[in-house]
Amino acid sequence: MDDAPAPILRMRGICKEFPGVRALSDVDFRLLPGEVHALMGENGAGKSTLIKVLTGVHAVDGGEITLDGAPVSFSGPLAAQQAGISTVYQEVNLCPNLSVAENILIGREPRRLGRIRWKEVRRRAAGLLARLELDVDVSAPLSSCSLAVQQMVAIARAVDVSARVLILDEPTSSLDAGEVEQLFRVMRRLKAEGIAILFVSHFLDQIYEIADRMTILRDGRLVGEYLTSELGQVELVGKMIGKELKDLETLENAPKDIAAAERSRPFAEARSLGRPGSVEPFTLTIHEGEVVGLAGLLGSGRTEIARLLFGADHATTGELSVGGTPVTLRTPRAATNHGIAFCSENRRAEGLIPDLSVRENIILALQAARGWARPIPRRTQDELVDKYIDALKIRPADPDRPVKNLSGGNQQKVLLARWLIVEPKLLILDEPTRGIDVGAKAEIQRLVVELSDGGMAVLFISAELEEVLRLSHKVGVLRDRRLVAELPNDDHLTTGVLMETIASGGRS
Amino acid sequence: MSSDVLTAGRSAVLRGRQRYLPVLVTAGLLVAMFTVGGLRYEAFASGQIVLNVFIDNAFLLVLAVGMTFVILTGGIDLSVGAVVALSTMVTATLMTDHGWSPLATVPLVLLIGSALGLAMGCVIHYFDIQPFIVTLAGMFLARGLCYVIGTDSIPITEETYTAVAQTQISLPGEMHLSVGVVIALAVVLFAAYMLHYTRLGRNVYAIGGSEQSALLMGLPVARTKIAVYTISGFCSALGGVLFSLYTLSGYGLNALGMELDAIAAVVIGGTLLTGGSGYLLGTVLGVLVLGLIQTIISFEGTLSPWWTRIFIGLLLFVFILLQRLISVRRS
Numbered sequence: 001m002d003d004a005p006a007p008i009l010r011m012r013g014i015c016k017e018f019p020g021v022r023a024l025s026d027v028d029f030r031l032l033p034g035e036v037h038a039l040m041g042e043n044g045a046g047k048s049t050l051i052k053v054l055t056g057v058h059a060v061d062g063g064e065i066t067l068d069g070a071p072v073s074f075s076g077p078l079a080a081q082q083a084g085i086s087t088v089y090q091e092v093n094l095c096p097n098l099s100v101a102e103n104i105l106i107g108r109e110p111r112r113l114g115r116i117r118w119k120e121v122r123r124r125a126a127g128l129l130a131r132l133e134l135d136v137d138v139s140a141p142l143s144s145c146s147l148a149v150q151q152m153v154a155i156a157r158a159v160d161v162s163a164r165v166l167i168l169d170e171p172t173s174s175l176d177a178g179e180v181e182q183l184f185r186v187m188r189r190l191k192a193e194g195i196a197i198l199f200v201s202h203f204l205d206q207i208y209e210i211a212d213r214m215t216i217l218r219d220g221r222l223v224g225e226y227l228t229s230e231l232g233q234v235e236l237v238g239k240m241i242g243k244e245l246k247d248l249e250t251l252e253n254a255p256k257d258i259a260a261a262e263r264s265r266p267f268a269e270a271r272s273l274g275r276p277g278s279v280e281p282f283t284l285t286i287h288e289g290e291v292v293g294l295a296g297l298l299g300s301g302r303t304e305i306a307r308l309l310f311g312a313d314h315a316t317t318g319e320l321s322v323g324g325t326p327v328t329l330r331t332p333r334a335a336t337n338h339g340i341a342f343c344s345e346n347r348r349a350e351g352l353i354p355d356l357s358v359r360e361n362i363i364l365a366l367q368a369a370r371g372w373a374r375p376i377p378r379r380t381q382d383e384l385v386d387k388y389i390d391a392l393k394i395r396p397a398d399p400d401r402p403v404k405n406l407s408g409g410n411q412q413k414v415l416l417a418r419w420l421i422v423e424p425k426l427l428i429l430d431e432p433t434r435g436i437d438v439g440a441k442a443e444i445q446r447l448v449v450e451l452s453d454g455g456m457a458v459l460f461i462s463a464e465l466e467e468v469l470r471l472s473h474k475v476g477v478l479r480d481r482r483l484v485a486e487l488p489n490d491d492h493l494t495t496g497v498l499m500e501t502i503a504s505g506g507r508s
Numbered sequence: 509m510s511s512d513v514l515t516a517g518r519s520a521v522l523r524g525r526q527r528y529l530p531v532l533v534t535a536g537l538l539v540a541m542f543t544v545g546g547l548r549y550e551a552f553a554s555g556q557i558v559l560n561v562f563i564d565n566a567f568l569l570v571l572a573v574g575m576t577f578v579i580l581t582g583g584i585d586l587s588v589g590a591v592v593a594l595s596t597m598v599t600a601t602l603m604t605d606h607g608w609s610p611l612a613t614v615p616l617v618l619l620i621g622s623a624l625g626l627a628m629g630c631v632i633h634y635f636d637i638q639p640f641i642v643t644l645a646g647m648f649l650a651r652g653l654c655y656v657i658g659t660d661s662i663p664i665t666e667e668t669y670t671a672v673a674q675t676q677i678s679l680p681g682e683m684h685l686s687v688g689v690v691i692a693l694a695v696v697l698f699a700a701y702m703l704h705y706t707r708l709g710r711n712v713y714a715i716g717g718s719e720q721s722a723l724l725m726g727l728p729v730a731r732t733k734i735a736v737y738t739i740s741g742f743c744s745a746l747g748g749v750l751f752s753l754y755t756l757s758g759y760g761l762n763a764l765g766m767e768l769d770a771i772a773a774v775v776i777g778g779t780l781l782t783g784g785s786g787y788l789l790g791t792v793l794g795v796l797v798l799g800l801i802q803t804i805i806s807f808e809g810t811l812s813p814w815w816t817r818i819f820i821g822l823l824l825f826v827f828i829l830l831q832r833l834i835s836v837r838r839s
Contacts, residue, residue, distance in 0.1 A: 078726045093724040095717030097784035098710075106714055107707070107727050115705045141527065157725070 008033050008068060008196050009054075009085070009165055015062035016046075016053055016220075023049040026063070027222045029215055031165060031196045036187060038211035038228070039200050042240055042298055042463070046220040047200055051167055055080040055087050067165075084164030086157075088171055092150040094157070096143035101125035103142050104157045128156045132186045148179030152186060159190060166190065167198045172206055176277070184210050202299040203480050204233055204503070218242050233503035237297070241465075241499075264288045265324075267457040268309065268340070268426055272318035279304040281317050282483035284476060286426060291448060291458045293472030293489075295465055295498050301481035302461045303345055306428045309459065310342040311335040323425070336369060339425035343415050343432055345461070351415045354404035358394065359385045361403050362417045369422050388417035393443060409440025416444065426457040433467060445471060465495040477501045529834060530778025530827070531790040537823075538793055541800050549807045556683045561799035566688035567592065567750040567763075569795045571770040572777075573699045574743025576791045577736045579774050580703075581715045582783025583639035585737065587628065587646035588744040589766035591621050593759070594650040595748020600662035600758025603669060610669045618745045624650065625741015629734035639737075647767070654760030661759040664752060673753045688750040695746065699739075700788040712736060716783025772820055773798050776827050797823065 007030040016024040024046045031037050039047050052058045054065065056074025064071050067083060074080040077087060094103045101122045102109075110120040125138040134152055142150060151171055158166055168187075172180045187197055187210060201207055207214065208228060216223040216239050223239050231239075264287045274281030279301040286292050294302045307313040309320070311329030319326055322338045329335045332342065344351050352361055362385050367376055376384075385399045392413040394406075403414055412432055419427060429448070433441040448471050452458050462468050468475055469489065477485040477498065485501050487493050546553030562569070571588050578585045595617045602608040602616070628646045632639050664670065676684040703709035711732040714722040723729050752758055777794030779786025801819045805811050 077724060081726060093718075093721040095714045095721050095725075095784070097717035098713060102710065102714075106710055107725060109707060109710070111707070114707075116707065116710065161726075 005032055005034075006069075007031055010066045011050075011054065011063065012066075013063035014050065014053060014060055014065070016049055016058060017061050022220055024053065024220045027217065027220070028225075029222075030225075031198060032213075033196050034191055034194045035212045036191055036197045036199050036210050038207045038214040039198060039217070040207065040214050040236065040240060041217035041223075045217040045240070047217060048169070049220070050217065051087065051169055051198070051200070055085060055167065081158075081161055085167065086159070086161055086165070087167040087169060088151065088154045088158055090170040092147070092154050094142055094150060094154055096141070098142060099139050100129075100136055100142055100145065100149075100153055101138035103153055104128060104138075104160060108161070125156075128160055129153075132156055132159075132189060134182075134186075146179070148175050148182060151175070151179075151183065155186060155190075159195070163190075163193070163195055165196045165198065167200075169200050170202070171199075172201050172203060180206065202297065204236065204297075205480060205505070208233065216240060234500050237499050237503045240297075264290065264455075267323060269321045270309065270318065271320075273308055273315045273320050274317045275304070275308060275313055275315055276317070278313060278481070279308065280482040282476075283318075284483065284486070286457045286459060288425070288457050289452050289455045290473045291452045291460055291471050293468035293475040294459065294461045294478060295468050295475055296478030296502060298463060300478040300502075301483075302478055303430055304481065305476075305478070305483070306342060306430050306459065306461060309335070309426075310340055310428060312342070333368075336365070336422070336424075339423075340428065341365070341419035341422060341424035341426070342428040343412075343419055343430060345430040345434070351418075352403050352411055355402055357400045358389070358403055358406070358414055359399035361414050362388060362399075362421065365418045365422050384421050385417075388421060392417055392447065407440075409444075412440065412444065416447070420451075424456065426459065427451065428459045428461075430461045431463065432460075433462060433464070441467075465498050469493065469495055469498065479505045527785065528787075530830065531787055531793065533830065534777055534790055534793040534797060534827075538797055538800065541797065541804065545800070545804050545807065549804075552803075552807060555679075555681060557803060558796075559679075559683055559685055559689070561796055561803055562689045562692070563686045564754075564802070565795050565799040566686065566692040567747040567754065568766065568769055568773065568798070569692040569792065570695050570743050570747040570750060571766065572773040572791045572795050573695055573788065574740035574747075575767075575770040575774050576777075576779055576786065576788055577699070577703075577712060578639070578740045579771070579779050579781060580712050580783055580786055581733060581736050582719070582781075583632070583733070583736065584643065584771065584781075585625075585628075585740045585744075586640065586643040586767050587624065587650055588740060588747070588770055589763040589768075590647040590650035590654075591624060591741060591744035592748040592751055592763035592766055593654050593761070595621055595745045596752040596755070596758035596762050597654045597657045597662070597760055598758070599749060599752045600664050601657050603664055603666040604662050610666060610672075614749055617749055618742060621745020621748065622738050622742040625738040625744070626734060628741070629737030632737065633730050633733045643737075651760070657758075657760070659760065661757050664756045664758065669753070670756060673756055686753075688753050691746070691750060695743070696788060696792055703788060708732060708735060713784055716780075716785070718784075769798060769820075772824055775831075776823055778827075778831075780831055781828075 009031040011027065011029040014024050014027045027046065027050060029050065039050065041047050049058065053060050056076045056079055065073065072083060074083065098106065104125045105121050109116045110124065111117060122138050129136055129138065132152060132155065136145065136149055142153065145153070171183060175183065191197060199211060211228045213225065213227055214231070215225045218240060266285045267288045268286045270282060270284045272281040272283055282305065294305060296302050304313065308315050311332050311334050314330065320329065321327060327338060359381060363376055363381055370376065389397050389399060394410050394413045394417070403411060406414065416432070432444050445467065448458055448460060460468060460471055472489050474486060474488050475493065475498065476483050477487065479502055484505050487501065571592065575585060575588065598617050598620060599613055602613045603610065624646060628642050631637060632642045672687050675687050677687070677690065678684050703712065711722065711727050714727055715729055715732055719729060751762060773794035774791050775781060776797055777786065777790030779790060798820060802816050805813060805815050
C-alpha cells in the first residue's frame with residue numbers, strides 16, 4: 001500500500017450529520033495522482049455527501065481534508081475549484097446559449113486592454129478539445145451539441161481551470177454506449193497526464209472498465225478500499241448491499257406453486273417493450289395470480305419497467321397486451337382503465353396528498369375512475385374506508401386524520417388501500433416496504449400473498465432480495481437498464497444466485 | 509458513434525445561424541414597412557424620414573439599450589419610464605428654479621438614475637426577489653418623487669441647454685440630426701462593444717443562459733446582475749436628459765408607460781424574455797419599427813394615434829409567438 005505515490009487528496013475520519021441523519025461517520029478516503037478511483041455504494045450510502053463535503057458545499061462536522069499534505073477547508077465549489085478540485089455533474093452546468101469555446105473559457109478569456117480576443121478564445125478552446133481528442137466546432141452554440149459533447153466541454157473547462165483533481169459525479173447516466181466509450185478515452189488521457197479522477201457511476205461494467213481502485217461506502221460508513229482487479233463483481237455487490245454471500249444462502253425460502261401460476265391465464269404480456277435510454281426492450285409475461293419480482297441495483301431500470309407498464313412513460317419499441325388484447329398505454333389513466341394499479345416508490349412526492357385525510361386519500365383513485373361527475377356517496381365511502389383501514393390495520397384507525405400525521409408504514413398502507421379498492425387485476429408495487437418498520441413490512445408482504453392467492457397479478461419491485469425471493473413466483477433480474485434474466489423461483493434460486501446474476505449480468 | 513458526435517458539431521453551424529433569425533425578421537419587417545410607406549405616401553421615402561424617427565425616439569433608444577442588458581439576464585426593469593420623468597423634473601427644477609448649470613445638473617441626474625438602479629439591483633440580488641416587483645416599487649418611488657418636486661410642468665429656459673436642444677447637425681443631402689440622436693447612437697455603439705467584447709457583457713449572456721451554471725462556473729453573478737440594473741438606471745436617467753432636451757420641460761406625467769415601449773422594442777428586436785439571446789442591433793431595429801409605425805399612422809392622417817398601440821400590440825403577439833417557435837425548435 002505504501003509503495004503507491006503520495007496521495008494528492010486525503011480525507012480522514014470525515015463525519016457529517018444532517019438533522020436526524022448521520023450521513024457520514026468516520027469515513028477515510030484518499031486519491032492518488034494518475035488514477036481513476038470509483039466511489040461505490042447504493043443510493044443513500046453517502047457518496048454525494050462525501051463529494052459535497054469535499055467540494056465545500058457542506059461543511060464537515062468532524063475529520064480533516066488534506067490537499068498535498070496541507071489541511072484545507074473550502075467555502076464552496078468555487079474555492080475548491082481554485083485549489084484544483086473541479087467537479088462535473090450529471091446535469092451539465094454550462095450555458096447552452098453560449099458557444100462551445102465561450103463555455104470553456106468564460107471568466108478566463110484572453111484579453112487585450114479589456115477587449116476579449118475572440119480569435120485567441122477559439123484557438124485556445126480548439127486546442128483544449130484537441131487535447132481531449134475531440135473535433136467539435138468551437139463556435140457552435142452549446143445547445144446544438146449532444147449531451148456527450150456537452151459533458152466533454154464541461155470536462156475541458158474543468159481541466160483548464162485546474163488540472164489536479166477531477167470529480168465526475170455520474171457523468172455516464174444519460175450517455176449511450178458509444179458516448180461512454182468516448183468519455184472513457186478522455187478519462188484515460190487525463191489519467192495519463194497525472195490527473196486524479198474520482199468517478200461515480202451505478203454501472204458496474206463501467207467501473208470495472210475504467211477504475212483502478214474503488215472505495216465502498218454503505219450507510220455512511222466506509223466498507224473499504226480495494227483494487228478493482230482484486231475485487232470480483234459478486235463480492236462488490238455483497239459489500240455494497242452489506243450481506244456476505246454465505247449468510248444469504250442459508251435463508252429460508254417458502255415453497256411456491258410456480259407451476260400453478262404458470263398455468264393460469266397470462267394477464268399482461270410485454271414483447272420487446274422498451275424505451276431506449278430509459279430501459280432496453282424486454283419481454284415479460286405476468287400471469288393472473290402470479291407475483292413477479294424485479295431485482296437489481298438502484299438505477300438498473302426497475303422503476304422504469306413499472307412506469308412503462310403503467311403508461312407513465314411511453315414505450316417506443318415493442319408491444320404490450322393486457323388480457324390478450326394489444327393495448328397502447330398513453331397515460332396512467334388508460335392503464336387504470338385496463339385494471340393496472342401502481343404504488344409508486346416515492347409515496348410522498350408521487351402518491352399521497354399529505355394534507356388530505358386518510359379517507360380522501362383512499363377514495364381518490366376510485367373517484368377518479370368513476371369520473372368527477374358521479375361522487376361516491378358518503379355511506380359507501382365510509383364502508384370502503386373502514387373495511388380497508390381494518391383489513392390493512394392502518395393505525396391510527398381514524399379516517400379523518402391528515403395523512404401527513406401517519407407513520408411511513410401506515411402511509412404506505414393508505415396508498416395500497418387506494419389502489420386495492422379499485423380492484424385492479426395487476427398491482428405494481430415499487431419498493432412498498434422501503435423505510436417502514438418491520439411489523440408493517442410483514443403485513444404488506446402477507447397482503448401481497450393474499451392478493452395473489454385471490455387471483456391478482458402483482459409486479460413486486462424491491463431492493464431487498466430476500467423479500468423478492470420470499471414473495472415471487474418468478475424473478476426478473478435487471479442490470480444496467482436491461483432485463484438480463486428471468487428466473488423461476490424454485491428450490492435452486494437463492495439470494496446468492498440472484499446476486500451472482502446481478503453481478504455477472506446473466507452471463508454464466 | 510464518435511462520427512455522430514462530429515456531425516452534431518457540424519450541423520450546429522447551420523443551427524447557429526438560427527440565432528440571427530429574429531433580428532433578420534425584424535430587419536425584413538422594417539424594410540417592408542418602409543417600402544409600403546414609400547409606395548403609399550409621397551415624400552415618405554426620404555432619408556430625413558428615417559432620421560426623424562431617430563430624432564423622435566432617441567430617448568426610447570437609450571432606454572431600450574439599458575432594457576436589453578436587463579432582459580438579456582432574464583430580468584425586467586419597470587422603473588425606467590418613471591426614472592425618465594424624475595430625471596426631466598430634476599433637470600428642469602434645478603436649472604429653472606435653482607439656476608444650476610447644465611454641467612452640474614446632468615451629471616447629478618445621471619448619478620441619481622444610476623443610484624436608483626444600483627439600489628434595485630442590490631435588492632433583487634441579495635434578497636432574491638423577482639425583478640418585476642422590485643422595479644415596480646422603484647417605479648412608484650420615482651414617479652412619486654416627481655410630485656414632491658412639483659405637480660406642474662416646469663419649462664426649461666437655461667440658455668446653453670436650449671441652444672444644445674435646438675442644434676441641428678447637418679448631413680449631406682439637406683438632412684439633419686439632433687444632438688440627442690448622436691448621444692443615443694454613441695450609447696448604442698458603446699453598449700454593443702460592452703456586450704460582445706468585455707467580460708461583463710459575456711457574463712450578462714451567461715447569466716441569461718443559466719444563472720445556476722454561471723454561478724457554478726465561477727462567474728461574478730452578483731456583480732453582473734447589480735451592474736445590469738445600474739446600467740439600466742443610468743440609461744433611464746440619460747433617456748430623461750434626452751427627453752428634456754426634446755421637450756425642453758420637466759413634468760411628472762412624462763413618459764407614462766414608456767417602460768413598456770422599451771420592453772416592446774427589445775422583444776420585437778428579437779431578444780428572448782427568458783434571457784441569454786439577443787442583440788443590440790435588434791433593439792435598434794425594434795425602436796425603429798415602433799417609430800416607423802407612428803410615422804406611417806401620422807402620414808395616414810385619418811387614423812387616430814391609438815392605432816399605434818394596436819399595431820404594436822399585434823406585432824408583439826407575432827414576435828412572442830416567433831420566439832416561442834424558435835425556442836421550441838431548439839429544445
